[in-house]
Amino acid sequence: KENKKCILQSVSVMGCDSEHILTGTAIGESVCLARDLGNYPGNVATPSKLAQVAKDIAEEGQMKVTVFNREEFTEMGMGGLAGVAIGTDEPPKFIILEYMNGGDTKPKVLVGKGLTFDSGGISIKPSPKMDEMKYDMCGSTVVLGVFKALALLKPNINVVGIIPSTENLNGGKAYKPGDVLTAYNGKTMEILNTDAEGRLLLCDALSIACAEQPEMVIDYATLTGAARIAVGTEIAAMFTNRQDVALELNHIGQEEDDPVWPLPLHQGYEHMLSSKVADLVNSPPSSYAGASVAALFLQRFIDKTPWVHFDVMAFNTRSRPGRPEGGEAMALRAVYRFLVNRYAQP
Helix, strand or coil: CCCCCCCCCCCCCCCCCHHHHHHHHHHHHHHHHHHHHHHCCCCCCCHHHHHHHHHHHHHHHCCEEEEECHHHHHHCCCHHHHHHHCCCCCCCEEEEEEEECCCCCCCEEEEECEEEEECCCCCCCCCCCHHHHHHHHHHHHHHHHHHHHHHHHCCCCEEEEEEEEEEECCCCCCCCCCCEEECCCCCEEECCCCCCCHHHHHHHHHHHHHHCCCCEEEEEECCCHHHHHHHCCCCEEEEECCHHHHHHHHHHHHHCCCCEEECCCCHHHHHHHCCCCCCEECCCCCCCCHHHHHHHHHHCCCCCCCEEEEECCCEECCCECCECCEECCCCHHHHHHHHHHHHCCC
């Protein structure tokens, strides 16, 4: 039979005004962008691809975009990102988007883990389901999705997006267990597991974010399996040093059907990050409280800046209403609404 396409020509919506329709359409388009990027194979959704998408969004929304290559960010002192990236020939990128439409107010910074494929490095992952590691960059896709919404809806707010992006592979120069890397802020990190690489990308990005004294830093990362064990696959695990923010995001997440749930930043677990040869280890030998310990690692790089860390699920294993199987955009809608509700100027 002939394959005929159905073309939608008109839609009638009852019960809301045009502004709400335009907002919903823009958020939907932004969520779909994030999901589509996550579904691309790793040889398509490379760091260069993420950089190009960032440039396209910047052009659409009249934003500033800066992309640093391997040589540049290594010279700048991003030892975490450079250490992870050294094992791959695919050009890594450090991407900065700046949406400045809020006057003199301090920026809000979004950081997204852009690990476009994760083999685990020398601490290699098991072969079964390794193909799913193309989704390890879905923290970055959420940031790009938020910036797509900013480009379309143009709220009066200042937001900076930072995406450290690379592959984690097993090349001859790859970093190794026992190596010591130095982050952008000067802290040294003993590598005990090369598969705990996401926090090494984020520590440089968070250090740079906090150097600008922002009003708030929010990071997204597919960081730990422990978070999935704690809250399952349909909720974003949330860690923060601001309990008022946790309550607000929890409430917004419920209303947006984009649920987030707070987990503890328990300082009693700090000892698990101790190292005899560096300021901290990247992954403790103990498997207890893995998501909390990973968040505590990141907290070392944000000092006292108001901060939220989302440990997110990258993809849906089954279809459900509003969530098709495949790439997810977890906490995108909740954070966009949180930023606009709390910080946008009249």
